[in-house]
Amino acid sequence: MKAKKIDPFQCASIPAVFFGAGVMKNIGTAASRYGKTVLLVTGGSSLARSGRLDEIVSHLRGADMTVSHIVVTGEPSPEKVDEVTGEYRKKGADLVISVGGGSVIDFGKAVSAMMPVEGSVLDYLEGVGTKSPDGRKLPFLACPTTAGTGSEATKNAVLSRVGDNGFKKSLRHDNYIPNAAIIDPELSVECPQDITAACGMDAFTQLLEAYVSTKANPLTDALCESGLRYITDAIVPSATQGAGDVTVRGNMAYAAFLSGVTLANAGLGVVHGLASPVGGRFPIPHGVVCANLMGPALRLTVAGLVEMQDDPASHTVLDKFTRIGALFSNEVDRGKPDTVDHARRLVDTVYDITEKLGVPRLGSYGMTESDVDEIVSKADNKNNPVPLTSDHMREIVLERI
Amino acid sequence: MKAKKIDPFQCASIPAVFFGAGVMKNIGTAASRYGKTVLLVTGGSSLARSGRLDEIVSHLRGADMTVSHIVVTGEPSPEKVDEVTGEYRKKGADLVISVGGGSVIDFGKAVSAMMPVEGSVLDYLEGVGTKSPDGRKLPFLACPTTAGTGSEATKNAVLSRVGDNGFKKSLRHDNYIPNAAIIDPELSVECPQDITAACGMDAFTQLLEAYVSTKANPLTDALCESGLRYITDAIVPSATQGAGDVTVRGNMAYAAFLSGVTLANAGLGVVHGLASPVGGRFPIPHGVVCANLMGPALRLTVAGLVEMQDDPASHTVLDKFTRIGALFSNEVDRGKPDTVDHARRLVDTVYDITEKLGVPRLGSYGMTESDVDEIVSKADNKNNPVPLTSDHMREIVLERI
Numbered sequence: 014m015k016a017k018k019i020d021p022f023q024c025a026s027i028p029a030v031f032f033g034a035g036v037m038k039n040i041g042t043a044a045s046r047y048g049k050t051v052l053l054v055t056g057g058s059s060l061a062r063s064g065r066l067d068e069i070v071s072h073l074r075g076a077d078m079t080v081s082h083i084v085v086t087g088e089p090s091p092e093k094v095d096e097v098t099g100e101y102r103k104k105g106a107d108l109v110i111s112v113g114g115g116s117v118i119d120f121g122k123a124v125s126a127m128m129p130v131e132g133s134v135l136d137y138l139e140g141v142g143t144k145s146p147d148g149r150k151l152p153f154l155a156c157p158t159t160a161g162t163g164s165e166a167t168k169n170a171v172l173s174r175v176g177d178n179g180f181k182k183s184l185r186h187d188n189y190i191p192n193a194a195i196i197d198p199e200l201s202v203e204c205p206q207d208i209t210a211a212c213g214m215d216a217f218t219q220l221l222e223a224y225v226s227t228k229a230n231p232l233t234d235a236l237c238e239s240g241l242r243y244i245t246d247a248i249v250p251s252a253t254q255g256a257g258d259v260t261v262r263g264n265m266a267y268a269a270f271l272s273g274v275t276l277a278n279a280g281l282g283v284v285h286g287l288a289s290p291v292g293g294r295f296p297i298p299h300g301v302v303c304a305n306l307m308g309p310a311l312r313l314t315v316a317g318l319v320e321m322q323d324d325p326a327s328h329t330v331l332d333k334f335t336r337i338g339a340l341f342s343n344e345v346d347r348g349k350p351d352t353v354d355h356a357r358r359l360v361d362t363v364y365d366i367t368e369k370l371g372v373p374r375l376g377s378y379g380m381t382e383s384d385v386d387e388i389v390s391k392a393d394n395k396n397n398p399v400p401l402t403s404d405h406m407r408e409i410v411l412e413r414i
Numbered sequence: 415m416k417a418k419k420i421d422p423f424q425c426a427s428i429p430a431v432f433f434g435a436g437v438m439k440n441i442g443t444a445a446s447r448y449g450k451t452v453l454l455v456t457g458g459s460s461l462a463r464s465g466r467l468d469e470i471v472s473h474l475r476g477a478d479m480t481v482s483h484i485v486v487t488g489e490p491s492p493e494k495v496d497e498v499t500g501e502y503r504k505k506g507a508d509l510v511i512s513v514g515g516g517s518v519i520d521f522g523k524a525v526s527a528m529m530p531v532e533g534s535v536l537d538y539l540e541g542v543g544t545k546s547p548d549g550r551k552l553p554f555l556a557c558p559t560t561a562g563t564g565s566e567a568t569k570n571a572v573l574s575r576v577g578d579n580g581f582k583k584s585l586r587h588d589n590y591i592p593n594a595a596i597i598d599p600e601l602s603v604e605c606p607q608d609i610t611a612a613c614g615m616d617a618f619t620q621l622l623e624a625y626v627s628t629k630a631n632p633l634t635d636a637l638c639e640s641g642l643r644y645i646t647d648a649i650v651p652s653a654t655q656g657a658g659d660v661t662v663r664g665n666m667a668y669a670a671f672l673s674g675v676t677l678a679n680a681g682l683g684v685v686h687g688l689a690s691p692v693g694g695r696f697p698i699p700h701g702v703v704c705a706n707l708m709g710p711a712l713r714l715t716v717a718g719l720v721e722m723q724d725d726p727a728s729h730t731v732l733d734k735f736t737r738i739g740a741l742f743s744n745e746v747d748r749g750k751p752d753t754v755d756h757a758r759r760l761v762d763t764v765y766d767i768t769e770k771l772g773v774p775r776l777g778s779y780g781m782t783e784s785d786v787d788e789i790v791s792k793a794d795n796k797n798n799p800v801p802l803t804s805d806h807m808r809e810i811v812l813e814r815i
Contacts, residue, residue, distance in 0.1 A: 017644065018661045019668055021434025026427055029588065030633065033422025046549065148447065187430065231668060232431065235640035239632055243418065260419045267420055267632060 022230035024278045025168055028155075029193040032267065034259045037156065037197040040069060040110070041076025047152035047192070048107020050079045052097075054121040056113035057086050060158065063203055069112060081106065085113075088173040089120035094134045098127040108152040112200070114212075115162030118155045119170040122191065123184050125153035126170070138172060138182040148188035155191040158200040160251070160265035161212025161300060163219060163273020165194035181293070194270055198263035202256065210252035210370040211300030213265055217244055217366075218303040219272035221311075221337065222282035225330050226396035233279040238336070240271035245341050249369050282397035284310045287406060290391035297378045304372040305413040308364040310401075313409065315356050317399030330398040334359055376414040385410045423631035425679045426569055429556075430594040433668065435660045438557065438598040441470060441511070442477025448553035448593070449508020451480045455522040457514035458487050461559065464604055470513060482507065486514075489574035490521035495535045499528040509553040513601070515613075516563030519556045523571040523592065524585050526554035539573060539583040549589035556592040559601040561652070561666035562613025562701060564620060564674020566595035582694070595671055599664035603657065611653035611771040612701030614666055618645055618767075619704040620673035622712075622738065623683035626731050627797035634680040639737070641672035646742050650770050683798035685711045688807060691792035698779045705773040706814040709765040711802075714810065716757050718800030731799040735760055777815040786811045
């Protein structure tokens with residue numbers, strides 16, 4: 014037997030995890046080790062309407078904590094971060110807790126980072142400001158209510174300015190990784206079908222792209238495999254007949270968390286390389302973009318790998334696709350995941366999932382053929398295992414208009 | 415398809431990882447984000463003799479850091495922790511770095527924890543003192559030179575007092591998990607054969623016991639599988655003809671790191687439940703105890719699981735043993751890891767590895783039949799998937815005298 018070589022790699026820290034239905038009951042205990050005064054960030058009204066917001070506040074107060082509550086709606090903006098930070102730098106807070114989707118988590122992450130420093134968050138935003146964050150922050154707990162972005166595991170907060178000089182930029186530092194992710198699938202059972210589908214496809218794409226990324230390492234491989242193992246049986250039910258099933262929601266929440274860990278450490282592929290210019294031009298939910306592009310991108314990537322089969326590196330990646338294909342056809346435990354058929358079946362499965370989830374095509378958001386060239390000109394392959402050409406990219410987008 | 419239920423679980427944070435041959439060159443960059451003044455803790459003379467100590471100090475100084483160097487030999491004692499802490503609380507330090515085996519890492523971990531507080535470490539030791547640590551500490555980087563305890567990933571430091579009122583007790587807090595593990599397999603190539611073998615068997619036992627622990631969760635399962643995948647081909651070569659091979663050492667170092675993560679979050683089994691009273695009575699290296707007990711403990715555990723095959727829980731565990739058995743016989747990729755044969759073959763493989771590594775039997779350290787009853791009376795099953803009886807435990811120890 015010959016030891017498998019592990020190439021040098023780095024992984025950022027992974028937050029503490031509190032996982033399980035009902036685990037939000039322990040939010041007071043989890044939070045109280047970081048201090049007494051909480052800045053609680055939540056999204057729109059659904060958390061309040063369901064009564065869960067009151068429960069969360071009362072769990073925190075039950076642990077003798079003082080709670081200030083902030084509501085964020087829409088995309089998190091630098092101005093809103095500055096407004097909240099300005100107020101609470103004076104009033105003081107020991108820690109920040111976000112309960113919500115990716116935007117709410119990103120907002121809380123940015124506030125926790127800006128509280129101990131001076132000036133505007135714009136000064137520290139990548140590609141916007143001139144200062145580098147030094148990593149100081151208040152402790153930050155992330156409690157996701159959607160299973161999607163994986164922001165509860167990542168070191169960056171995406172802030173947006175909309176309008177003519179609009180941008181989407183990251184505030185980023187290894188220390189901004191949340192101290193803990195408190196993942197209670199009960200919080201996501203009321204998430205609407207279209208959002209659940211889009212978020213789920215985002216997580217699925219992140220796991221799959223990180224898994225076969227040129228920057229993947231044994232640790233991200235292990236976590237991707239685990240996430241993909243749990244997402245396979247849950248992704249369609251979570252947005253259809255199983256939406257109320259906490260087990261299904263739990264599988265998605267677990268997979269989404271791992272998609273955050275792995276994308277941050279292994280990088281992503283051509284789907285995300287195309288999603289960025291698409292998202293910059295059309296207000297299409299990110300997960301919808303991913304869901305649309307994933308089928309054709311995967312088809313062309315697998316085809317490229319099959320052509321390159323003489324290259325041992327392409328073999329390793331093809332084996333990975335094969336393993337996931339086998340997972341979806343439930344054959345991994347019965348053995349024989351050793352043919353390219355499984356990889357091809359994975360491609361079909363991705364198309365099939367997109368179909369079953371009723372993901373709207375890109376054309377329904379106003380995209381036409383005439384937009385494709387500009388999108389492709391701004392796209393890149395990121396860490397895709399096969400470098401696709403502009404023609405390939407054009408084919409991918411055109412197929413989904 | 416039916417979503418697999420994930421029971422509620424908690425995982426402590428996982429440190430940032432810098433892995434690879436030569437990665438110690440970056441110690442200056444990694445350390446400088448935590449401050450300017452380093453307390454560097456190392457073990458005996460081998461690091462100095464090989465010239466690596468000078469290199470490390472020069473990498474740190476090259477990053478404009480001031481370095482104070484402390485040497486720890488033997489078991490880390492509370493008195494020595496107090497002595498060092500007393501001195502450096504006055505002199506000041508921004509962070510602590512340990513470069514060494516498990517004892518050196520534990521010592522540095524304890525010093526980093528005691529620096530910002532008052533009093534003796536004895537006040538905070540479990541079962542000795544009356545105070546609970548509040549989690550404050552200096553940043554701490556762990557650079558292992560053996561592949562064994564996994565202390566570079568865990569939240570506790572084991573301190574020992576030898577002699578009549580001797581003890582081995584833990585200083586423990588989630589925050590004591592190192593900020594980063596810097597794992598450079600080049601540091602372990604000179605580790606002697608007997609220590610490599612004992613450490614390797616410790617890591618192997620930790621991975622296997624955590625994997626089948628009653629407290630295992632999907633995240634620890636994924637990490638155990640990954641660690642076991644890399645340990646299989648490396649454990650024997652690492653202490654024999656492949657000792658100088660950085661790839662082999664790297665596989666062991668990677669597996670040992672994961673053994674620390676998983677034991678801390680999933681717990682251990684009867685081997686560790688017996689190793690504790692054995693180690694309390696005889697000065698046998700912990701890894702040697704594990705290596706001796708692992709074969710018979712596994713044999714009885716697998717037999718118990720086969721008897722309990724009507725219980726679905728036992729099936730899940732048996733499947734895990736089967737999967738690892740298949741890994742060792744290199745058959746997992748060719749499929750059919752679906753018979754109890756693989757689990758039985760795993761038992762044989764463990765005996766075989768112990769044999770090939772030339773691990774001395776317990777009797778060679780002075781243990782006799784007359785010691786066994788007392789050892790068994792103080793043993794427990796911990797989180798072993800099958801609760802073994804005292805008779806079983808007696809059989810395990812007797813077999814290895």
